[in-house]
Amino acid sequence: MTALGYAFAEAWTSIRRAGRSAAVSIGTIAVAFITLGGFLMASVNVQRVLDRWLESAEVSVYLVDELPDEVRTALELHLRQQPIVAAVEFVSKEKALARFEADFPELQDVATAVPQNPFPAAFEVRLRPEEAGGPDVDELTAGLSGRDGVADVRYDRRWLTRLTNVVRTAQLAAAVIAGVLMLGAGFTVAAVVRLSLHARRGEIDIMQLVGAPFSYIRGPFIVEGLLLGGAGAIVAVAVVALAYTAAARWLGPDLAGFIGVAQLQFLGLREAVVMVGGGFGVGAAAGTVASRSAR
Amino acid sequence: MIETQGLGKIYGRGLYALRGLNLTIDKGEFVFLTGPSGAGKSTLLRLLLLQETPTEGEVIVAGRNLSRLSRHEVQAYRRTVGFVFQDFKLIPTKTVFENVSFALRVLGTAVEQQRRRTYQVLKWVGLQHRLNSFPEELSGGEQQRVAIARALVNEPQLVLADEPTGNLDPDLSLEIMNLFREINAGGTTVVVATHDRELIKWVGRRVVQLEHGQLAGLAEAPK
Structure with a gap:
């Protein structure tokens, strides 16, 4: 043995x-x-x-009210040309309100209580997963913040x-x-x-x-x-x-x-x-x- | 076969168990170590088995200086030595067969060879009918014969026995001594420590007398 x-x-x-x-x-x-x-x-x-x-994290680009169509179109084109961007969806003020009412039906009264639609129009920018959190995203969001017609830029990956x-x-x-x-x-x-x-x-x-x-x-x-x-x-x-x-x-x-x-x-x-x-x-x-x- | 030069062993605070021992035992010789309790007989055997190391002097066995062996060489050396103790030192949870074959098993000997050699040696000591017994089921004499079988199973060049008949009655003691004589007749060097003078006289071989850790005399016992 x-x-x-x-x-x-x-x-x-x-x-x-x-x-x-x-x-x-x-x-x-x-x-x-x-x-x-x-x-x-x-x-x-x-x-x-x-x-x-993290994969579903997206950049929300909120627009100023009554933005001329040509400025919005130029902004959308700019976003789509970015290599790190996978998809861009325009969410109008009306669509944003409809989403709110669908997601929070119990708060419908709040939305209708104000004299006009309080939700801003926005571009929801889906990033390529491999780019999420990378330095290019920071560069993009920084560039968008100062751009004409942009009210605010939110990137929800930061809290993630x-x-x-x-x-x-x-x-x-x-x-x-x-x-x-x-x-x-x-x-x-x-x-x-x-x-x-x-x-x-x-x-x-x-x-x-x-x-x-x-x-x-x-x-x-x-x-x-x-x-x-x-x-x-x-x-x-x-x-x-x-x-x-x-x-x-x-x-x-x-x-x-x-x-x-x-x-x-x-x-x-x-x-x-x-x-x-x-x-x-x-x-x-x-x-x-x-x-x-x-x- | 065995040569000691100025061999000494000190325990505790300078207590000599052996002192300046010069001794030569030839190959194939049968030697009794004798002397009163505390004379140094067991200490000498422990030094020969490398259970302890000398404080001074040297022990040379078959040309090997035991003080200079590495740990692995010590194990290799011990495979050439058989030992028998007064308290038998059998493993109580193993059968007679397992106790004897154990020495071969741990050396990696082939199973068939283990079986053949173990049976051979147990038959030689007359215990072939107790192969499956456990040590506690055996008499003192039978246990000592198992211990002798274990000592011989590796066919050692040297067999060391420390008071092997200390727990046995006179008839059994003679029986055990006869086994040692037969072992020696086969050319194996045998060193037996005992203080039983009758037994020494009966066997009639060279006697090394120790006292207070020193050589007190060498004698050829009368047959």
Whole structure:
């Protein structure tokens, strides 16, 4: 039997023998990874929403009232000639009022209470997705602000950029918390491996005396940590999947309607692989550290 | 086979367990280390097994200076040495067969060869009918025979035994000593630490007498 086969066989026996303490170790690492998985899933979905909003972000060019047609036409032509512009739609004052009344029927009285239509005509400029947020957009909006016939220019990506920064900060904080939890999980795995090492001290002494290679002496403990960590991460992915299924079933339609994406998304394959790989990695590292005294 | 030059081992605050020991044991020789408790017998065996390192002097075994071995060389050296202890040092969770084959298994020996050699050596010590027993199911004499089988399974050049009959009655002790004589007859160097003078007389081989960590005498015991 190779050193690897021997290490797996011995580690499996040791985990079965450890019973409850191994289960506690798997549970602890699972909690850390459930937290990480929850953050990752939330992050994936928030990012999707942000990306969608960013893609649909547009520049609104509000026009002064009673703008001569030739000035409006010249402005529209100018906008359409810009390489970063994907589409331009003219929204007249009447159309803007109609939209308001359709979107906010309960506020119809407000719109009709004023003597004349308060909504300005505007050009709604859809940008090419790859250009959104780029320096050319800033240049375009700056140029439009001072142009004849333009009352105001609004680019709603700015608040999205701020929101993205807030989300990134939250993601970083979540990563730090998950890192601390994983460190704790690593210590738990190391403690279980140390217990196993203590229980097999006599065996280790004999292995050293018969001249067993170090891979045979330490290997089982490293593999034990690896298996505990990996099992914890797999449990965590399963729990996150269950939580996702429940959330998608009970909250999905409402939440999806609110955030504007078709449905919630589970962790991508990459995130799931990173989680499980991380579990194996944390476990193996803990096993390696804990088994140093077995040399 | 074994040569010590000015060998010394100090524990704690300057307490000598061995002091200035010069000793030569030839290849194929059977030697008893004897002396009262604390004379340094077990310390010498621990130094020969590299469980400890000397404080002063040198130990040379089969041309290798044990003080100069790297960690990996220490493991390689130990594969050439068989050991037997008073408390048997068997793994309680493994069967007789597993305890013996363990020494071959961890060296990566082919499974078929492990089985054949383990059975061979267990048959030689008369335990071929207890292959699947656990150590706690065996008598003291049987446990020591398992330990001897484990020491021999790698066909070592040198066998070290520390009070191997310390936990056994006189009849079983003679049985164990007979096994050591047979091992030695095959050309293996055997070093046995014991304070049992009757046993030494009965076996009748060279005796190294230690006292207070120093060589107190060399004698050929009467047969």
